[in-house]
Amino acid sequence: MSNPSLKNQIIIITGASSGIGKQMAIAAARKGAFLILMARSLDKLQIIQKDINDNYGVEAEVHAIDVSDTNAVQHVFSKIFNHHGHIDALINNAGFGVFDYFAEADPNDIKKMFEVNVIGLMNCTRMVVPYMLKSNKGHIINVASIAGKLATPKSTVYSASKHAVLGFTNGLRMELAGTNIHVTAVNPGPIRTNFFDIADPSGQYIANVGRFMVEPEKVAHKVVDIIGTNTREVNIPWTMSTGARLYQIFPRLVEKIAGNLLSKK
Template identity: 75%
Template sequence: MRNKSLKNRKIIITGASSGIGKEMAIIAASRGAVPILLARSLDKLQMIQRHIHHDYDIVPDIHSLDVSDSDAVRLVFNEMIEKHKDIDALINNAGFGVFDYFSEASPDDIKRMFEVNVIGLMVCTRMLVPYMLKRNRGHIINVASIAGKLATPKSTVYAASKHAVLGFTNGLRMELAKTNIHVTAVNPGPIRTNFFDIADPSGQYIANVSRYIVEPEQVAKRVVNVIGTNTREVNIPWTMNAGARLYQFFPRLVEKAAANLLNKK
């Protein structure tokens, strides 16, 4: 059953300064939640804070944080736990991608993608799981990607990082199966955000997959809807998820039949 209200729920959102992170913060606040927002850009977080306060009379807690800095993650999360006491959900949304053929990929970009998309996500989660276990309740929501199920040329490293996120999420869910802590993976396809300013500065990929692009509000609403529910996965759009499912059963066929589509980055 989907939640009808998030009144007074305290929800941490990483990567909250733009895109679906920003939209999730606004939608959650509209339903009465108290968002706790993390991102590198404090200026952008302050703008969102003012917007939410003005529209919903709720003041989000905001913190400047680069999730790839494990020491900073530990400091900020300890501060949040001490300040808020009751934290109901963590949405690990921070992430980025760079689309290059692997033979041309920068070692620095490879390292950075794993530091942010995988290690950062794990360290944030590690800071909250023991706390949630003591309370025997909570929700971990990890934003992965359809790319974690169906890799494509030029997204090789990004897809590998999101595949790692899915593996981690599935394993953590099984570890916590006998508790009241829910673990959900979110697998969006391409979203109309500034993600592609870095991932695809040429704009070619966006042009080629325009029919599959979803709006950030669509994804954010789907994610906020499942907070507090025992939902295994959120997959959007259904067309790309159907392709990923088909690939699991017939990988050789999909790679051959969809070669032109998969090679459009």
């Protein structure tokens, strides 16, 4: 069941300067939420902030931050809690990916993917959980990926980082069982955003899987609709989600039958 209104709820979104982060901010603003938006690019955040403040009748607060910087996260989140006292939801959306065969992968890219996708997500979550436990309410939404369930060639490291996100999310959900804090994993397939400008500058990936790509607005609306609900996972699109489930049951068969398709990057 979706939440029809988020009026006056305080929602933090990381990676909010573009892509699904930006679209989630707009979708939540339409439902009346007070947005706290985070990303590395302050200029881009301020443009979105002005759009929200001017057009949706709600306020948005922005913070320039690299979530992989533990000290910076502690400083910004402490300032937020000192000012607001609480938050209602954290959407961990900041992410980074580079598609390369592992033998050719740059060690710096490997390190950065885990620093942002895993450590950064944990940094932000670690700051909100104690406050949510005190009030016994809240929602943590971690944007993982179908790639965390169904690894493919050239996304070896990215898939590993998202697999870690899923493991963390599932473990945290069990730790918080019995409380009123919800923990949700969001597993999108490829989304039509500028993510692939960095992940695959050749454009080959988009050319091969373009028909499977999801529009960012669709993902954003599905995520915002479940804020405040006890939803375990959101998987988009259903075709890739079904493929991931089949892979978990029949991994050897799926690798054999769908090997050519999975290798298209």
